[in-house]
Amino acid sequence: MEDLIKRYLSGDRRALARFISYVEDEVEDVTKLLDKVYYRTGKAYRIGITGPPGAGKSTIVDQLTKLYRKHNKTVGIIAVDPTSPFTGGALLGDRIRMSDLATDPGVFIRSMATRGSLGGLAQRTHEVADILDAFGMDIVLFETVGVGQSELDVVEAADTTVVVLVPESGDSIQAMKAGLMEIADIFTINKSDREGADRVLVEIQYVLEFNEDSRPWKPTVIQTVANSGQGIEDLFQTLNEHLAFQERNHIRIEKQKKRITNYVRQIVKENILKEFWQHSQKEKLAYQIKQILDKKRSPYAVGRELISEFKNFVQS
Amino acid sequence: MEDLIKRYLSGDRRALARFISYVEDEVEDVTKLLDKVYYRTGKAYRIGITGPPGAGKSTIVDQLTKLYRKHNKTVGIIAVDPTSPFTGGALLGDRIRMSDLATDPGVFIRSMATRGSLGGLAQRTHEVADILDAFGMDIVLFETVGVGQSELDVVEAADTTVVVLVPESGDSIQAMKAGLMEIADIFTINKSDREGADRVLVEIQYVLEFNEDSRPWKPTVIQTVANSGQGIEDLFQTLNEHLAFQERNHIRIEKQKKRITNYVRQIVKENILKEFWQHSQKEKLAYQIKQILDKKRSPYAVGRELISEFKNFVQS
Numbered sequence: 027m028e029d030l031i032k033r034y035l036s037g038d039r040r041a042l043a044r045f046i047s048y049v050e051d052e053v054e055d056v057t058k059l060l061d062k063v064y065y066r067t068g069k070a071y072r073i074g075i076t077g078p079p080g081a082g083k084s085t086i087v088d089q090l091t092k093l094y095r096k097h098n099k100t101v102g103i104i105a106v107d108p109t110s111p112f113t114g115g116a117l118l119g120d121r122i123r124m125s126d127l128a129t130d131p132g133v134f135i136r137s138m139a140t141r142g143s144l145g146g147l148a149q150r151t152h153e154v155a156d157i158l159d160a161f162g163m164d165i166v167l168f169e170t171v172g173v174g175q176s177e178l179d180v181v182e183a184a185d186t187t188v189v190v191l192v193p194e195s196g197d198s199i200q201a202m203k204a205g206l207m208e209i210a211d212i213f214t215i216n217k218s219d220r221e222g223a224d225r226v227l228v229e230i231q232y233v234l235e236f237n238e239d240s241r242p243w244k245p246t247v248i249q250t251v252a253n254s255g256q257g258i259e260d261l262f263q264t265l266n267e268h269l270a271f272q273e274r275n276h277i278r279i280e281k282q283k284k285r286i287t288n289y290v291r292q293i294v295k296e297n298i299l300k301e302f303w304q305h306s307q308k309e310k311l312a313y314q315i316k317q318i319l320d321k322k323r324s325p326y327a328v329g330r331e332l333i334s335e336f337k338n339f340v341q342s
Numbered sequence: 343m344e345d346l347i348k349r350y351l352s353g354d355r356r357a358l359a360r361f362i363s364y365v366e367d368e369v370e371d372v373t374k375l376l377d378k379v380y381y382r383t384g385k386a387y388r389i390g391i392t393g394p395p396g397a398g399k400s401t402i403v404d405q406l407t408k409l410y411r412k413h414n415k416t417v418g419i420i421a422v423d424p425t426s427p428f429t430g431g432a433l434l435g436d437r438i439r440m441s442d443l444a445t446d447p448g449v450f451i452r453s454m455a456t457r458g459s460l461g462g463l464a465q466r467t468h469e470v471a472d473i474l475d476a477f478g479m480d481i482v483l484f485e486t487v488g489v490g491q492s493e494l495d496v497v498e499a500a501d502t503t504v505v506v507l508v509p510e511s512g513d514s515i516q517a518m519k520a521g522l523m524e525i526a527d528i529f530t531i532n533k534s535d536r537e538g539a540d541r542v543l544v545e546i547q548y549v550l551e552f553n554e555d556s557r558p559w560k561p562t563v564i565q566t567v568a569n570s571g572q573g574i575e576d577l578f579q580t581l582n583e584h585l586a587f588q589e590r591n592h593i594r595i596e597k598q599k600k601r602i603t604n605y606v607r608q609i610v611k612e613n614i615l616k617e618f619w620q621h622s623q624k625e626k627l628a629y630q631i632k633q634i635l636d637k638k639r640s641p642y643a644v645g646r647e648l649i650s651e652f653k654n655f656v657q658s
Contacts, residue, residue, distance in 0.1 A: 057642045064640040078394065194510065279635070286634050286641060290627075293645030295615060298652070302614060303607075311603075318602050319595070324380040325602060326373045329609030336614070340656045 031059055034161065039134065042161050046136055049153045060153060066160035068282075070102070071269055074168040074184030076209075081190040082216040085252035086261070087169050091127055093262050094165050100132040102158030106151055106170040134158065148179035149292045152285075155183055183285060185278060186268045188212045188261070191230075193222035210245050211268050214261060218249035243271055305339050306332060347375055350477065355450065358477050362452055365469045376469060382476035384598075386418070387585055390484045390500030392525075397506040398532040401568035402577070403485050407443055409578050410481050416448040418474030422467055422486040450474065464495035465608045468601075471499055499601060501594060502584045504528045504577070507546075509538035526561050527584050530577060534565035559587055621655050622648060 033041035048056045073090075075083050084105070091101045127133045138151060155166045168184055189210040215226050230247050246264050250257030272278040314331070317323045349357035364372045389406075391399050400421070407417045443449045454467060471482045484500055505526040531542050546563050562580050566573030588594040630647070633639045 061640040061642050064642075065637045068637070283631060283635060287627075287631055289641045290631065290634070290644055290648070291619075293641055294618065294648050295611075297645060297649055298614060298618060299611060301649075302610065311606075315599060315603055315606065318606070319599060321381045321384070324377040325605045325609055326377050326380075328606055329613060332606070332610050333613055333617075337656050340653050 027055065027059060031062055034063070037162070039131070042134065042157065043136075045157055046154050049150055049157065050138065060156065063160040064156065067156045068159065070155070070159035070163050070166045071265075072155055072159075072166045072168070072184045072186075073265060074170070074182075074187040075190060076170045076187065077190030078192075081192050082252045083169050083190050086188075086190060086214065086216060086250065086258070087167050088127060089252050089255055089258040090261060090265075091133060091165075091167065093258055095130065095132055099164040100162065101134075101165045101167060102155075102161070102163035103133070103135045103167045103169065104151060104154055104158070105135070105137045106147065106168060134161075134163065148183065149289075149296065152183045152289055152292075182209075182288070185272065185281060186211045186265055188214055188265075190214045190216050191226060192217045193220045193226050211243060212261070212264050213245055213247045214257075215247065215249045216252050218257070219251045223249055242275060242277065243268065302332075302336050305336060343371065343375060347378055350379070353478070355447070358450065358473065359452075361473055362470050365466055365473065366454065376472065379476040380472065383472045384475065386471070386475035386479050386482045387581075388471055388475075388482045388484070388500045388502075389581060390486070390498075390503040391506060392486045392503065393506035394508075397508050398568045399485050399506050402504075402506060402530065402532060402566065402574070403483055404443060405568050405571050405574040406577060406581075407449060407481075407483065409574055411446065411448055415480040416478065417450075417481045417483060418471075418477070418479035419449070419451045419483045419485065420467060420470055420474070421451070421453045422463065422484060450477075450479065464499065465605075465612065468499045468605055468608075498525075498604070501588065501597060502527045502581055504530055504581075506530045506532050507542060508533045509536045509542050527559060528577070528580050529561055529563040530573075531563065531565045532568050534573070535567045539565055558591060558593065559584065618648075618652050621652060 030041050030044060034045050045059065048059070075087060077083055087103060087105075091103065094101050128135060136154065138147070138154065151168060155168070158166050187209050189212070191213065193215065213230055215223055215230075217223075218227075227247055227249060234245055234247075246268075248257055248260050248264060250261060252258065269278075272281070311332075314323070314328045318325055318328060346357050346360060350361050361375065364375070391403055393399055403419060403421075407419065410417050444451060452470065454463070454470065467484060471484070474482050503525050505528070507529065509531065529546055531539055531546075533539075534543075543563055543565060550561055550563075562584075564573055564576050564580060566577060568574065585594075588597070627648075630639070630644045634641055634644060
């Protein structure tokens with residue numbers, strides 16, 4: 027592990043990939059490695075890109091990456107799929123398209139999927155972002171499907187959140203507008219050469235107009251056709267503006283503080299629960315579950331008993 | 343509270359509504375009430391209905407409820423919106439449509455939204471389902487938007503999970519097929535009078551064909567036009583078949599065992615974390631966060647310190 031860190035710090039991409047795998051697999055003592063590299067983090071600009079499946083997020087990420095490369099920025103991409111361990115493959119499939127990026131030494135792409143752990147995907151994503159940051163990537167892009175809670179946790183790890191919609195999203199905006207308004211710094215209506223793009227634009231702007239949002243930054247709405255690259259320069263400029271705006275107004279540091287607080291809370295949660303279940307006796311738990319099934323005891327009664335047992339264990 | 347439980351057990355709907363509010367607001371000692379009613383649960387058939395926004399889930403829930411009512415079954419409906427505390431209002435808006443159900447004493451409808459708690463929505467939903475079950479509802483319907491992790495947690499509380507898609511979902515199936523295949527017992531292609539319904543049907547069946555699924559029940563695919571009621575009888579029949587199948591093959595009890603195990607794990611998690619953060623000192627934490635921000639300490643070092651402080655506290 028000592029050797030791994032040395033190679034990682036010297037810019038070895040294979041060591042970088044291995045380090046990330048250790049985090050994904052929750053290898054013991056990986057937190058000690060994270061400890062060591064933490065002090066080098068804080069330089070990367072973290073951008074979260076989310077939206078419904080099929081909105082063209084991957085293409086936007088590709089195009090944006092190319093533009094950042096033109097400006098000599100290195101880019102780390104984390105493609106997160108919180109829905110299923112299997113769909114990771116689907117994303118990976120998409121990734122084959124951008125082989126020109128895959129061979130660029132200034133770009134590092136990683137797909138991540140849930141592994142049914144203790145809801146630790148947001149945590150893992152955060153850690154991988156730190157690893158890419160400390161490795162020296164100027165930009166870290168998170169790409170994630172959907173707008174559920176776990177996706178929100180993922181994008182909350184970003185300095186700027188881009189929500190990608192398509193003209194067909196019109197129906198859905200009504201249902202999800204408030205949730206999106208809360209998290210989006212930038213809206214991108216992709217595939218906006220299709221019918222309905224202007225209607226969606228107006229709809230979002232209308233909602234933004236009447237949204238009682240106390241946040242100092244008013245979300246920007248952009249139209250793109252990622253396949254042809256149209257509007258990507260706009261998106262790039264708006265990202266720069268948002269970053270500068272946040273730094274000027276000391277918002278970025280506040281976000282980082284919030285992010286670190288959540289990070290620490292997650293670390294505590296994972297570790298205390300790990301300890302808890304390590305010390306619980308499997309056979310006894312099975313018996314308690316059986317009692318609940320048979321309506322002999324309630325789940326809460328068993329929960330209380332487990333906790334008091336844990337406390338007794340800690341005390342001894 | 344004693345009085346509330348008495349009224350609840352005697353079938354008072356206002357006491358039922360109050361009880362649910364207590365759970366949502368995480369009122370102290372509400373677990374003691376849950377303890378008391380737990381022994382009456384286990385009779386309701388729990389059906390989870392999920393899918394993308396705009397797929398027509400509410401209309402399906404309405405139509406299905408009417409059919410169950412025709413068969414003299416009482417129905418409790420939990421409309422869950424994990425995305426945002428605000429979109430709860432949107433769902434509620436939809437609900438105005440079905441005022442004929444709202445005045446039916448054999449139907450009870452409740453909207454629930456996240457409140458930024460410790461990811462406790464799945465837990466709350468489970469508890470509300472128990473309350474409706476113990477109240478005597480024959481059927482409990484969960485309706486939830488999206489297919490993210492928190493939505494999956496919600497539907498995992500169900501005996502049967504119905505995934506609602508629309509003909510336009512075609513593009514998305516590629517991306518989400520595996521995740522959906524894992525959770526769906528029944529697929530409903532709603533609005534199937536629209537173009538593309540047969541294509542989506544074939545696509546799903548194709549994926550099911552080649553899906554290496556070890557589950558004994560092979561998901562059924564149904565076409566509906568919920569607005570006109572077309573296909574709802576099919577859905578109703580398939581639900582009955584799935585329930586009977588699970589009981590015949592002792593699958594339902596296995597599911598219940600898994601559900602209860604998760605339930606207990608959640609209870610432990612919530613309670614131990616609550617205790618943990620109650621005993622942590624806010625000023626000290628703020629100072630530690632500052633140290634992390636200044637790169638003087640790592641998040642993991644602080645996490646470890648917090649946990650050892652907690653253990654010391656428990657010991658004293």
